[in-house]
Amino acid sequence: MTHRAVITGLGFITSIGNDRPTVTTNLRALRPGLARIEFMGNPDLPVKVAGTIKDFDVASPSWRDWRHPSGYNLPREILRSLPPHGLYALCATDQALVDAGLSPTDLTDGTTGLYGASAGSAFLLHHHLAQLHAVRGERGNPMGVVSSIAGTLNFNLAAHYHIRGAVGGFAAACASSSHALGCALDDIRLGRQTRMLVVGAEEANAESILPFAAMRALTSRDDPLTASRPFDRTRNGFVGAGGAVCLILEELGSARRRGAPIYAELVGWGQAADGHNVAVSHPEGTGLADAMQRALADAALGPADVDYVNAHATSTVAGDRSEALALGNVFTAAGAHPRISSTKGLTGHPLSLAGVMEAGFCALALREGFIPGNANLTDPDEACAGLDLPRTTLDDSPDVVLNNSSGFGGSNVCHVLRRLT
Numbered sequence: 218m219t220h221r222a223v224i225t226g227l228g229f230i231t232s233i234g235n236d237r238p239t240v241t242t243n244l245r246a247l248r249p250g251l252a253r254i255e256f257m258g259n260p261d262l263p264v265k266v267a268g269t270i271k272d273f274d275v276a277s278p279s280w281r282d283w284r285h286p287s288g289y290n291l292p293r294e295i296l297r298s299l300p301p302h303g304l305y306a307l308c309a310t311d312q313a314l315v316d317a318g319l320s321p322t323d324l325t326d327g328t329t330g331l332y333g334a335s336a337g338s339a340f341l342l343h344h345h346l347a348q349l350h351a352v353r354g355e356r357g358n359p360m361g362v363v364s365s366i367a368g369t370l371n372f373n374l375a376a377h378y379h380i381r382g383a384v385g386g387f388a389a390a391c392a393s394s395s396h397a398l399g400c401a402l403d404d405i406r407l408g409r410q411t412r413m414l415v416v417g418a419e420e421a422n423a424e425s426i427l428p429f430a431a432m433r434a435l436t437s438r439d440d441p442l443t444a445s446r447p448f449d450r451t452r453n454g455f456v457g458a459g460g461a462v463c464l465i466l467e468e469l470g471s472a473r474r475r476g477a478p479i480y481a482e483l484v485g486w487g488q489a490a491d492g493h494n495v496a497v498s499h500p501e502g503t504g505l506a507d508a509m510q511r512a513l514a515d516a517a518l519g520p521a522d523v524d525y526v527n528a529h530a531t532s533t534v535a536g537d538r539s540e541a542l543a544l545g546n547v548f549t550a551a552g553a554h555p556r557i558s559s560t561k562g563l564t565g566h567p568l569s570l571a572g573v574m575e576a577g578f579c580a581l582a583l584r585e586g587f588i589p590g591n592a593n594l595t596d597p598d599e600a601c602a603g604l605d606l607p608r609t610t611l612d613d614s615p616d617v618v619l620n621n622s623s624g625f626g627g628s629n630v631c632h633v634l635r636r637l638t
Contacts, residue, residue: 221484222405223637224580225412225477226317226465228309231574232268232421232458232564235286236312241581245610247592249563251441251456256423264430265439267421268458268565275301275420278344295377298360300338303373305461306418310374313414313463318477321378328411330383332401333370334393334569335417339424341365370416382410388569391529392488392624393417394462395572399486399630401466412467417570421459425568429457432496434533445566446593447530447559448537448601455531458565462574469637480580481618481634485518487511491627498536498623502543505529505621505629509547512619512631520553523633524615525588527575529623530559531566540621541600549603556605556613562592572622576632579618583636586614 227237232250234240243250254267274284280296289308299307314321323329345361358364363372368386375384383404387396394417401413419425429435436454438444446452472479489511491504498505513519526544530537537559548555560578567574582588588611597606620632 220406220408221469221482222402222466223469223472223482224464224480225467225472226313226319227480227577227580228312228316228463229577230270230305230309231460231462232270235272237316241585243563244560244578244581244589245587247563247590247610249442249592251444251565253439253441256427263437264427264435266436266441266444266456267426268456268567269421270305270460273305275304278341295373298364299373300341300364300369300420302335302338302418302420302459302461303369306370306374306416306463307377309461310414310416310463313465316478317465318475325379325381327381329380329414330404330410331371331375331380331414331416332385332387332397333374333416334387334397334573335367335370335419336425336569337367337369338365338420340420340422343424370418374416389628390624391568391571392622392628392630393569393572395622395630395632396488398464398573398576398632399488402483402486405466405468411471412465414463414465415573416461416463417573418461419459419568419570421457425459426457436532443593445532445562447528447532447562448541448591448597448606449594450596450598452532452534452537455533455561456565458567460567460570462570462577464573464577479637481583482637483632484635485512485516485633486631487515488630490629493627496625498539499627500539502539502546504627505540505623506543506546508629508631509543509619509621512633516633518617518633520548520551522617523553523555523619524617525582526555526557526619526621527579528557528559529571529621531561536623538598538600540623541598541604545603554605556588556607556611558589558591558607560589562594572620572630576620576634579620579634582615583618583634587611588613588615
């Protein structure tokens, strides 16, 4: 692999902001984007908080009723086949293209690909199937399939931007967009593509979030400022969230020839499964430890080279403990003490979007020279002994950053990002 890959564009629609400057400010200030919410008009539900998307209204199953910020190119023919989170994704991708200095015509010659990650739209799927049942199968929405199933981001965005390079989707639950980013890196390093758009998106509605309550994975806390508490002894579940992020990965030579902005270099990645349980991480974090070690080996770096780790930690009891032990085995046991934080204390957990969103956060930290602290961490779990978990944002300039993700079935992914030298 002789080609190097750099991040040249970022677009954000998230609970902590709908553009790069706002997201950067809120990351630095540790200002959360969570809000009280009442799902299904039922005040008795134990789930009271979510990571909401401001300035958008996508509560209706009809795109004609949606509201969004001005300034985006959203033709009728694309809107009619989008799910709500597809609208977020389109806006985030438009942002990223402007950020990278790319025009739509730059994407159509076959050297640009697109990888997407989402769980699809359970909201629209339920709506379309209910309509189908109501008329006993005699008619249905012609856009019902492409607007709701997993892969909807790939279908819609690739068609809208006339992408002729590699296009595909990834389904690994909360590690999905991390797999997408890793495979995009390989495509560039192998010379298969010049640039890749990596897009993750999810909805923050009852259909996408409430099913996790039945798994006892969601917090019952009702204060949006403190509900998400990664690594804290008092954590009791994650806060569901939605949004979209587009990250543009580009071959270094191409980026330099264009004079493109460069946030960071993506220098390696690793993945490993737990082989343990369909839903719960290995209690000792063995799979995630393997993924981190493989990522470091891929980047030709060691534990002592890492300055900051953006942890996957979602604020669940079992998941955070597993990751803390994995971090201890990889770093503390080797005498290394990188700063570690989970930004989900601010954003909540946006499921398959998490990996690419947090890779974007890592790119901001590298370019802007800061390390986000751990929001709401007051009493670290005993499994965190030996880990450096800053409570406040540090004005330190990291050179090497790790980004962790974990999904159902023990699917673990780690990326290594580095300040370009």
